[in-house]
Amino acid sequence: MRQVHNVLVVGSGLMGSGIAQVAAQSGFEVTLIDTSESALAAADARIQDSLARLQRSGRITDDVADTARDNLTLDLDLDAAAQRADFVIEAIVEDLTPKQQLFERLGKLCAEDVVLGTNTSQFRIESVGQHCLRPERVIGVHWSNPPPLMMLVEIILAPATSRATLEATQRYLESNNRQFVVCRKDVPGFISNRMSTALFMEAARLVDEGIASPAEVDAVAQLMYGHKMGPIATLDLAGLDTALKVSTALSEHYGGDRFTPPPLLADLVAQGRYGQKSGGGFYAAAEEDRRAGHETTG
Secondary structure, X not given: OOOOOEEEEEOOOHHHHHHHHHHHHOOOEEEEEOOOHHHHHHHHHHHHHHHHHHHHHOOOOHHHHHHHHHHEXXXXXXXXXXXXXXXXXXXXXXXXXXXXXXXXXXXXXXXXOOEEEEOOOOOOHHHHOOOOOOHHHEEEEEOOOOOOOOOEEEEEOOOOOOHHHHHHHHHHHHHOOOEEEEEOOOOOOOOHHHHHHHHHHHHHHHHHOOOOOHHHHHHHHHXXXXXXXXXXXXXXXXXXXXXXXXXXXXXXXXXXXXXXXXXXXXXXXXXXXXXXXXXXXXXHXXXXXXXXXXXXXX
16 A cells, blocks of 8 residues: 555545644645635634644644644645545535545546545445445545544445555554544444434433423533533534434434434524534524523513
8 A cells, every 4th residue: 555645635624624634733745625715715714723722722832733734735626636645535515426426536536546535424435435446445434523632533344445445544543643443334323423323312302302401411421421522512513414414314224213313403404503613503592592581581
């Protein structure tokens, strides 16, 4: 397998920009690709803010931050970036058809020994790479949000994934100072999302049913179970739209109630309220309800 110098990240949203930032901090030359200048500008602002916060907190040195900035290129030209890439991670919208189309394209553009990783949070890796000319190079590389702070990455093997691809991916993650676990069956939700979605949906149901406030649910997770962030705050941070897609897909695949999204989650997404990134989420809705109740009783 080739030595990795140039990393290509396709998709500059919350996950893609974070994954690109980690690679740039780790000394790789990184190209972050999207389809619009506005998306890239937003990604650049996020990365600069994240680097500044990491500097202020002492998590990274000024030299590391400066190196990351120098190593990062934001571009619209996928073809050129793919042809010089040594390692690829896809982090585009969580929609199967665009992912399949991208991997078909990457299979033609990239050199034959380049790892083609997908950050999908719900689709089977085999499905994502269904039309790729080199299915043995396709592998799941599932990061948690936010990538610059989360130290564990989930590797998912498709039936066709080669051992060389797995070993190259493990080396790459180690060079990013990340630990990893390997999901050895290509199943929807993998390890992490099957565990977390069940927790998140139960937490959301507690809020939806009026049993507890978002802050109270999160307090139980943090103070009783030692979580750094509660499930409701995590949902608001990660994006309610993504959570709804993942929970719906897992519910349809596995059946039963454990992954079923509560009505409140679907309602918030229908209103365009995706959490911190757009319109506020569970916490904002709870605060609005509190104020409305206070005004009514006041």
